[in-house]
Amino acid sequence: MSIRYSIIIPTYNRHQQLLLTLASFETQTYPKQHFEVIVADDGSTDGTREMVEGFQASYQFNYVSHPEQRGRSAIRNLGLQHAKGLYIIFCDADFLVLPEFISTVRRYHRKYPKAVLSGIPHSWDDAYTHYYPDFSPEEKEQFRNTVSPSSLWNPEFEIAADIIPLITPEDILHHTEALSKVVFTTKVPPDTRQQFAKTDIAPWMLLVTRCVAIRRSQLTRIGGFNEQFVLYGLEDWDLGYRLHRLKIRFRSIKEVIGYHQEHPTHLRGNVFNTDNLRIMYKQYGFNDSSLNLFALVPPSEDLEKYKETLRILRRGFRSKLTRSSAVMLRRTLRIAAKKFYYQNNPLKRQRSLFRIEKKARGRKSQVAHVLREMLVKTQKLGQ
Incomplete structure (x- = not known):
């Protein structure tokens, strides 16, 4: 069996969200014998390994890990080392893919076989799959306003000490209406989304690892991610910039192919990391x-x-x-x-x-x- 797509999911202490993401790959319309999912675990301490080892996948599935956290670039490169596909799809652990996800990517690859394909900005919308007790007061208010119309709000959320799931793997597998009740429009302004889709200037900014497909030979040619980037921020744009310098084109997938599972903002890290920008200046x-x-x-x-x-x-x-x-x-x-x-x-x-x-x-x-x-x-x- 030939693997066409290797989906690499880097993760660190996101086992609740990761479980739903893995379940969403069970629903793919694309033939399961032609893709594999690789979970690359960057030293998680929250039971991720046990959850993954107990997950019964109907698709080809592999788990690789670092014993200790080494950073977002290093863990993606570890997944890349084990990939067999012609194309690599980097997919975040909190990106819940729709059934047509891989089929849509395949359709775009027929038209643009050598291009980098990005799910951004058309798949930037969010879904409240879980309630987090460490949501900020503002995030709790937005959560309440989003889920209340569907009668999903429970006053006990206010005193909860643990993460509470709103969506289960069964909801994903059986295509219940639960997901539609917790989806909400991204907080990214419309003008920003529009600019992301334009490729006349800095097209490499489309390389956002929430959801991006790249030919494996291209990644091998540039040596994968720069492992000097340990902290959050710019490691994906650095990769995109190097691909751009090879004259590789970038395309945005214009369909919604998944939803980001919303979580507390503090888990994202510093988007504009000054130390990482200095690495880029030293490099280029x-x-x-x-x-x-x-x-x-x-x-x-x-x-x-x-x-x-x-x-x-x-x-x-x-x-x-x-x-x-x-x-x-x-x-x-x-x-x-x-x-x-x-x-x-x-x-x-x-x-x-x-x-x-x-x-x-x-x-x-x-x-x-x-x-x-x-x-x-x-x-x-x-x-």
């Missing part, structure tokens, strides 16, 4: 404005501003009237990235910024306006 240097801009406009905080700044920079180089301003903007972004990386501001760098600021005065183009804005941000960087 300061010659790419799309990376340099991270120091001033982190995409995780303002993706619209980030992409529009790069679009303005690109348009600036296309016109003789604005090219000099575009050159100065590119130079400013490089200075900002170096200031961020080295955490200092030597006199030579200050003088360069002063000269750029002086030349930018009185210029009225959109590029010049953005240039002055980035100059201000650069001066404030690190303060």
Whole structure:
């Protein structure tokens, strides 16, 4: 039997959510003999191993683990080492896939066989599969407002000390209506979702490991994830950036193929990890404005501003009237990235910024306006 898809699910202390995700692969319309699921456990201490070992899968199933936690990159690479498929699908332990999940990915691969396929942003919606006692007060209120119309709210949730399931594996296996009662629209703003789907600027940002399919040979060629990234943040975009440098295209799957199982925000970690950004600068240097801009406009905080700044920079180089301003903007972004990386501001760098600021005065183009804005941000960087 030939394995076409290897689904790698990295996990750390998420056994309740992982159980539902594994159950959702039982419902796939894609032939079970042509895919495998690999759970890659990064040293969980919550009974994940026991749960997985007791799970009776009708599809090909493998469990690999690190004895101690080594980080999100290392555990995904461990799963990759055991994968047999032509394509790898990275799927988070809290991503509940719909029955057409693999079949939809396969349909896109027929059209784009070498492209990286992302479930983002069309599969960004959430589902309350569990109640968590450590939800923040705001998260508890949103949970109550979401589930109350379906009569799922129970006042005893307020005093619960343990995680309470709202969705069971049987609900998934038997396609009950329970899931539809707990699904709610993502908190990600519509403009941000729209920008994620656009690939004219930094298409590699579509590589979000919640749900992404990549040809295994491409991953092998670039050496998988960079294991210098131990803490949360940027390890997926770093992988996407390296694939992008190989001229590999990125496509967004326009159908909903799964739901994120909502959990307390503190479990996510720091999305914009400054230590990891320094790893990227050490790896790639300061010659790419799309990376340099991270120091001033982190995409995780303002993706619209980030992409529009790069679009303005690109348009600036296309016109003789604005090219000099575009050159100065590119130079400013490089200075900002170096200031961020080295955490200092030597006199030579200050003088360069002063000269750029002086030349930018009185210029009225959109590029010049953005240039002055980035100059201000650069001066404030690190303060």
